[in-house]
Amino acid sequence: MLDITNLHARVGDTPILNGIDLHIAAGEVHAIMGPNGSGKSTLAKVIAGHPTYTVTDGSITWKGADLLALPPEERATGGIFLGFQYPVEVPGVNNAEFLRLAYNARRKARGEAELKTAEFAPLLATRIRQAKMDAVFAERDLNAGFSGGQKKRNEILQMTVLEPELALLDETDSGLDIDALKIVADGINAFRNANRAIILITHYQRLLDLVQPDRVHVLAKGRIATSGDRTLAERIEADGFEAVLA
């Protein structure tokens, strides 16, 4: 589904990714861990097409096509979703209307008819209930004035509405209290199925206790230093990155 080969990327003149190789099949959940500055968020943003980053070498193939040739919006309508570590506030843009536009962009790319507001409302109401969010959030401005936890839950809401085939969740667990973490984990588990892949970027074992990954990778200095099953995350929790990377 997603094949990353020898991926190199930089910000300005600073190299961040120095040869990533990663292969993810439909139905798999991969966790990416690593010390601060190891390139985890950069990897997610490069896959999503964030324009701040320049790919200098390597390739990303998505469902057999060259992903790097596509602008971010076409990656999104093609089924890739990035849950931001720091979701951006967009004052004045209504959350529900924004979600409808995004949902319709995806439908349009699939050759499906766009939904009017009244047609979209029941779907959104269902997803909001499933995310255990207050319906009032739909009518607020996109992320504006949301707490850190509310923003993260709004990212999960967007994911469940847009139904991507690959979800990149960048530290979605940070800033959540234990109840909110459980709700977010339930949302991810409900989303998980044989046709979808998930990349979880996290510093902590606690999310991986709730959403069990098929593979765990540790990034260091812009490369995947080691990979393993979920016991690797337990070792990191117990001994720290230095011990695992030694």
Next chain:
Amino acid sequence: MATIANEANEANRARGVDSWDDLRRDAAARAATVGLPTRASEAWRYVDCAPLAHEPAAEAAPAITVLPGSTGWKSGPIEPALVRERWAKAVVDTTDIGQIWSWSQLRDTLHLHLPKGAQGHLHCRIETPGGWHGYRILISVDRGAVGSLVLEHALGAARACTGMDVDVAQGGSLTVEEIQSGADAAQLLSSAAISIDRDAQVTWTSAWRGGALVRAHQDVRLTASGASIDFAGLARVAGKRQAHQYLRVAHVVGDTRSRQLVKNVIDDTARASFDGLIHVAKGADRSDAEQLNHNLLLAPGGRADTRPQLDIHADEVKAAHGATVGRPEDEQITYLRTRGLDSETARTLVQQGFSDEILHRFRHVHP
């Protein structure tokens, strides 16, 4: 459509009770002394004053019109005795050229009065298709009255000088929606003195399209505890237009509250400015004030000037101010693109969202 003010003012003139002549004469003398404003004047430092040198030719009759459907408000010309009592000294004292011209070129007056305990809504249109005209509007909200007003400035290739006095008595509530449209050559000098009494509140939202020179000057006085004002303004200017907001809020006593949010969207080589000052007087403890100005520059030739200021002389005051000038946030646009919106749609949404924070406050008109 009733042109109440025009008809009544003409009737007064016919009866020989036009009390404006003295004021016009005094104001004309003041105008000659004060001269045209220039950027050397502190209050006009951000304004391109060149258009003021061009006096627009008279083309069509101006009018203050109260639109049908108004309820609760009483409207008519300002009583001649009140004109003399209230403004004879002000005309001589003021240094605000907008105020001086509103008298020296006075064409029409209008008194909008909401009696004690009443509720009402009124839409007032000030049309200046051409020429140079002054207007005076007195807005009185009596004790416990709750009213809303739409003030609409419709300008042609004209210069309109509109002086407003707004008095909101104890426990009164006034919501104003002020909009402006006009030709590229339009000039508008609007001056408002707003006085808010104990436990009274004013919510004022304005939307400007600018012109050759559009400047709104507001002096707000919170005169007793519990008084509050919530002011929001939006200027959307393009081409070579300019729009300027000069706003003064005085917390004369404590336990008063003010909010100011002014946003400007500037395209092409247009310009806009915000010059705001919150003054908290000595002893006005527990005043609560906030002043924000945000500017969105859509083109490299546009210009935004901003000067939020605090002048605090009391203790236990909550006061905040801030300003931003920038282009549409790349991070916001990227965020929307990662959800599948193309860059043009994303940019439009971000710009629209910037304005909508103010536009959503309008209930009776859609500027």
